[in-house]
Amino acid sequence: MKPTKLLIASSVLALAAGAVAAEDMTIVSWGGAYSKSQQKAYHEPYTAKTGINIINDDSSNEAVAKLRAMNEAGNVTWDVVDVVAADAMRLCDEGLAMEIDPDTQLAPAPDGTPASEDFGDLLVSDCFIPQIVYSTTFGYRTDLVGDTPPDDICDVFDLEAYPGKRALEKRPINNMEWALLCDGVAKADVYDVLETPEGQDQALAKLDTIKDSVVWWSAGADTPQLLADGEVVMGSTYNGRLFSLIVEQKQPVAMLWDAQVFDLDGWIIPAGLSEERKKRALDYIYFATDTQRLADQAQYISYGPARHSSAPLVGKHAELGIDMAPHMPTDPANATNTFLYNYEFWADYRDDIDAKFQAWLAQ
């Protein structure tokens, strides 16, 4: 009896609350552990503060296409969308995302530094509000690599020292850069070389040396699964996935931080929202990207906050109680040799190199 009554009472209450507030907001993100961290760090405090109900939609991996379709249909149902920086740039180019003025529309740092300085270089597009720095990097099975664990990105290409399969992403981005780095191209010259057809051939030729030992992944969860099953010796994926594999699931896997590629993930507000919804979305963004909120997210997932002012506030994991700083891609010990995703380059060359890459894969 009691539970039923409670249920009825609470649904009546919920209905009443819905009738009073009636404010829903759809926020699109990646799902899984990442959405959970946003739920805890942003959504729950925001709902507590404003009473606005947040609906999660896990469609970020197809956000660009869906937003374009919604825009053409003239009915944008999303209020705030979490995308990687490259997608944000494309959405901005296509006129599908709203331009943001960081200094007036985003919170300044606690010491008064304006947001444009606090985010700094990470504001890679006019429409993009950065949230985290993540990296694409390698993890390896500690029990399958012998006594000398890999510590260099080129160990991925060394089949003699580290026999076995590797997991690489089924797209040219990152793989082409790593291949050139390990084929003797200096870090500063990588994109100059990759611009030329010869450079592209060179990178593919290097990848060709390990092609038969590669398992190609397309979803971020693939590599953790392949590593856990012992199907591959090492594999690239997002550092947060490896963190959860190593620390939360206690698998015999370790990180190879060398030549990790930094990338950004953050928010955009779709273009074409009504004034009222736009105001609400901006209010949410102002709240969710302030210094404290960004630092809070790092309690739940090992991605680095995008504000300079958030870094000192990063604390311990909310459930495991371990120090999060050493697991951040931006930690000095991990970031001795890093690479920043070149957005302009890939915006131009993505289609061309992808066609070549896919043709090479199909050979």
Next chain:
Amino acid sequence: MGRQRPIRNSSDGDIMSELKGTGQQTADAPTPEDAFHEAAALNAREETSKSSGRHGDPVLAADGTPLKRSLSRALRRQKLRALALIAPLLIFVLFSFIIPIGSMLFRSVENSFVEQTLPLTVAELKNWDAESGELPDEALYRAFVTDMVAAVEAKEHTKLGTRLNYEQTGLSSLFRQTGRKVKRLDPETDGPFKEKLIDIDEDWGDVQTWRTIKTHSVKITNGYFLNAVDMRRTPEGAVAQPENKRILIKLFMRTLFMSLVITTSCILLGYPVAWILANLPSRSANMLMILVLLPFWTSLLVRTSAWKVMLQQQGVINDVLVWLGIVPDDARLVLINNQLGTIIAMTHILLPFMILPMYSVMQTIQPTYLRAAKSMGATNWTAFWRVYFPQSVPGIGAGSILVFILSIGYYITPEIVGGTKGVFISNRIAYHISSSLNWGLAAALGTILLAVVLILYWAYDKIVGIDNVKLG
């Protein structure tokens, strides 16, 4: 589905010859003979009314109107009622299926965006000879700056850059960066612009940039279709893509080939199962039927991922083989992330679509035919091959069409288990829809795929005959 050729109101001979032409008729199918008798009877009635009826005097209905008119009115009302009954479905299909698909397919040739964004430039480009190898003159640069200032205002220039970047790498950033600087110029007073634009980016001094814009400024383009068959549109006409970018034709071929292999393996695996189901007593047949249907109630992704656990090198099948000593531990079989993986997983997923139509056709085959054949001295094999099998062919036909057409458009299973050699053309279509946003190319690929399916269906009809397809 019975045979529905139009019955002509002509001499019996014609109809009979047509009847003979249709090949074997299964026992239970509604035969054309029924229709033929009806038609003949009608003919005869008309004939008698013509010869013996009162010419010129129309037969009247009870209310005095000519019978013919009141009959046709009643029929019209009936037709309208029928139409009203199917109207909801018709409207639904029209709005949710035909119009969206039609507009999506239209994108494969639609290209008015370039001219809309750069109207003055496109008009000027008509006077410029792309073959001359010389840069266009100041008038064009002025027109371009005017267009660009308006486009930046409307935030259309980056979109245009994305569109043209499909054709020439580098134009995306060229338009983005030029847009930032060009908005400071005033098209009325700041001329001449040729020097200034080339100063902003040297690519504006490259003939190739202007050639690309000119080539792709037509309203209706064949460019996407050319791209879809590994060619590209140039001022000189269609040219093959460089060797290292050709992939789409290969993928079309692979899609067709693998769909055929999957259909064949479904037939081979499904036929015995359908036969057992059809010949068991209904109680045990129903139990087995649940096993066939069970996969239907499980999510596609779960089934595909389960195959991953089964087939991978550290997976169940390899572990068992190693444990049995059939396969050495250091040479485990590669069963997934290749064509084999795709074929195994998709055969499993599509098998019910083969078994169900086969089963329902086999259920209608009278066991007495087999007994009769045997009583007249046929061996088991002859009885099966000459008597049973021909009657089950319509089920194979229906199953094959279902499986083949479903597999030709499959996307998620090849993506998960196909590795690099087991992916289909649909995976490329998905890439262009969701990642590269080149919807024109995706639409062209989709149109070609649709055309291929229709041609194959037509060929099937010509060779086997679509009336030989039965779902039960």
